[in-house]
Amino acid sequence: MKRILLILLAGMGLVWGRAFPAMAALALPARVVITPAGFSEREGLLIVARNQGFFRKRNLDAQLVLMPNAPTAFSALSAGESHFYFGTASGTSLGAILNGLDGVFVAGFINKLVGAFAVGKDIRTPNDLKGKQIGVASLAGGNWMYTMIAFDHWGIDPKRDNITFRIIGNTGVRAQSIASGIIAGSMLGYTFATNLRRDGYPILADVADLNIPFQDTALYTRKSFIAQHPETVENVIRALFDAVVFIQEPANKNAVLKDLVQWLRLSKTEDALEGYEFMRKMYTRRIYPTVDGIRTAIRVISTTNEKFRGLKAEELVDDRIVRKLEKEGAF
Numbered sequence: 001m002k003r004i005l006l007i008l009l010a011g012m013g014l015v016w017g018r019a020f021p022a023m024a025a026l027a028l029p030a031r032v033v034i035t036p037a038g039f040s041e042r043e044g045l046l047i048v049a050r051n052q053g054f055f056r057k058r059n060l061d062a063q064l065v066l067m068p069n070a071p072t073a074f075s076a077l078s079a080g081e082s083h084f085y086f087g088t089a090s091g092t093s094l095g096a097i098l099n100g101l102d103g104v105f106v107a108g109f110i111n112k113l114v115g116a117f118a119v120g121k122d123i124r125t126p127n128d129l130k131g132k133q134i135g136v137a138s139l140a141g142g143n144w145m146y147t148m149i150a151f152d153h154w155g156i157d158p159k160r161d162n163i164t165f166r167i168i169g170n171t172g173v174r175a176q177s178i179a180s181g182i183i184a185g186s187m188l189g190y191t192f193a194t195n196l197r198r199d200g201y202p203i204l205a206d207v208a209d210l211n212i213p214f215q216d217t218a219l220y221t222r223k224s225f226i227a228q229h230p231e232t233v234e235n236v237i238r239a240l241f242d243a244v245v246f247i248q249e250p251a252n253k254n255a256v257l258k259d260l261v262q263w264l265r266l267s268k269t270e271d272a273l274e275g276y277e278f279m280r281k282m283y284t285r286r287i288y289p290t291v292d293g294i295r296t297a298i299r300v301i302s303t304t305n306e307k308f309r310g311l312k313a314e315e316l317v318d319d320r321i322v323r324k325l326e327k328e329g330a331f
Contacts, residue, residue, distance in 0.1 A: 029061040030232045033082040036066055037073040038142060039170035039264070040189025041275030042217045045109060045283060046086060047263040048256060049243035057242065058235035068169070070141035077101070083225055084236060089215035089297035089316075091140030091304075097316060098307060102223040104318045105289035107237050109244065110216035110282050112293065114208040115146050116193035118178055118201055119185035126154040126204065130161040132184035135168040135177050140301075142216075146187040148300050149214060150207050172264075191264055191275035208282070215293035226318060234321045237287070241330060244283045285331040289317045 036043045046064050049055055055062040065082065067073035070092035076082040078101055087093065089105070097103045123129065137143040144165065151158060158165070166183055168174045175192040177183045178201060185204065188196070197203055219237065226233050246252050253276065260272040260279075294313035302308040325331065 029059050030229070030235070031061040031063070032084065032232060032236060033063045033065055034084040034086055035073040035076055035082040036064070036086040037068070037070045038087060038137070039066065039172060041191055041260060041264070041278050042110065042189060043086065044260050044263055044275065044279050045240060045243050045247070047259045048247055049239050051259045052243065052246055052255065054239040054242040054246070058239045060235055060239060062236070069138035071138060077222065083221060085220040086217070087220065088142035088145060088217065089294045090142040090145040091301045093220055094297060094301060094308060094311060095140060098311060103220055104223050104316055105215060105218045105220050105294070106226070106233060106318050107219040107240065107287045107322055108215055108289035109218060109240070109284060109287055111213065111284060111290040112208065112216065113146060113149050113210060113212040113214040114216055114282055115187045116190055116206050117150055117185060117204040118175065118188045118193045118196050119204045120178055120181060121201060123184060123202060123204060126156060129156065129163060129184060131163070133164045133166045135174040135183035135186035136165050137170060138167055139165060143187055145297060145300065146207070149212060149296065150187065150205065152300055153210055153212065189275065190278045191272060194274040195271060212296060213290060213292040214296045215290050218289055223318070237321050241287055241325065244285055244287070247279050247283060248285070288319050288322050291317055
């Protein structure tokens, strides 16, 4: 019965196309799946683009699927189950390329290391982290990379200094783990770090103040997908750029706060204020991927695996669409 129904539907579609060629030619929204693997204000850009209709404006049916970690997100990308990864230059994203994935960064929205390193109440300096357990979302993922870059800046070697990485989960769960004493610290998004600080837990550093070039939040896809669907890739980038402009306009503060509260599942609007300010300041309208930032990631990950030294940052970027936006006067 199901087979007969499918045949009938296919036949009806054929007749429709012949009888009403103008209707058949109407472009249906392009369906795209975007998979972030982080749970912080960094990903707020996606939620604003969806809730404020910027994907629809670009004729996109965008599905946002939050993944538990970067490796799972890249499994979906490799299998063709998703089309874009929204995240960082990490051991996972670079490792996928090293292992044969035709991945490339097509836009960059935060181009330096950002985040708050929150710690337990007994931690006062980076040296106090030695011999402790540090929480990360996954090994080799973006959160792990943020942590490794901060350690590199502080002169900390996890192996030499007997630091253990413990896979905990998303930002909210890691924040709870610091408060309960399960871990000594973790790199968090600003929203959850601020809530911890209110309860008396120190912020060891706002790593944005260190001004370390890094490809933090970016749009990543496959070269083969760009070749097959260039218009779709362009429309996704344009929708996200529209969202950046919307977020940076002070008149839209309440709408952005509402979207952020929904995304982070916060109980009070005021809990989203720190994340909102982060988004306004850190998202850049000049949305080029940062080659220098990717080089930082390659250098740090190469300390754990020599094979990464063979990657060339400039070959991991395709900024043709961003250059097109700039020529149009978008920024």
